Amino acid sequence: MATQSRPLSPHLQVYKPQLTSVMSILHRITGVVNAFGFLLVAVWLLALAAGEPAYAAFLACAASLPGQLLLFAFSASLVYHLLNGVRHLFWDAGCGFAIPQVYRSGYTVIVLALLLTGLLWYLGLSVGGAA
Numbered sequence: 001m002a003t004q005s006r007p008l009s010p011h012l013q014v015y016k017p018q019l020t021s022v023m024s025i026l027h028r029i030t031g032v033v034n035a036f037g038f039l040l041v042a043v044w045l046l047a048l049a050a051g052e053p054a055y056a057a058f059l060a061c062a063a064s065l066p067g068q069l070l071l072f073a074f075s076a077s078l079v080y081h082l083l084n085g086v087r088h089l090f091w092d093a094g095c096g097f098a099i100p101q102v103y104r105s106g107y108t109v110i111v112l113a114l115l116l117t118g119l120l121w122y123l124g125l126s127v128g129g130a131a
């Protein structure tokens with residue numbers, strides 16, 4: 001019995017990335033990033049429970065450049081995943097399936113995620129800077 005060479009399903013090599021596919025992939029990636037980010041939250045809580053020296057060490061790590069980049073990535077991931085999740089909830093309710101609405105809501109999620117992440121960090125840094 002000879003094996004026939006059958007064509008494979010078209011994948012990333014065939015299709016040009018579109019807003020919808022990129023946002024879907026990004027939604028999955030941010031879900032994974034959030035899972036690891038919540039491990040940071042658990043470490044923060046453990047450091048808080050362990051006492052002042054452990055908490056001070058955690059704050060020193062969080063205040064470093066790599067710590068700040070990690071926290072920024074986690075907060076941006078949370079904001080994007082939340083907003084895109086709300087978009088998916090509207091889809092689950094049967095709203096917004098027309099192509100113009102899909103693209104409008106996609107661009108809205110991207111812009112709001114950038115603005116809200118920036119606002120979150122601006123307010124956090126201004127509050128933290130005042131302390």
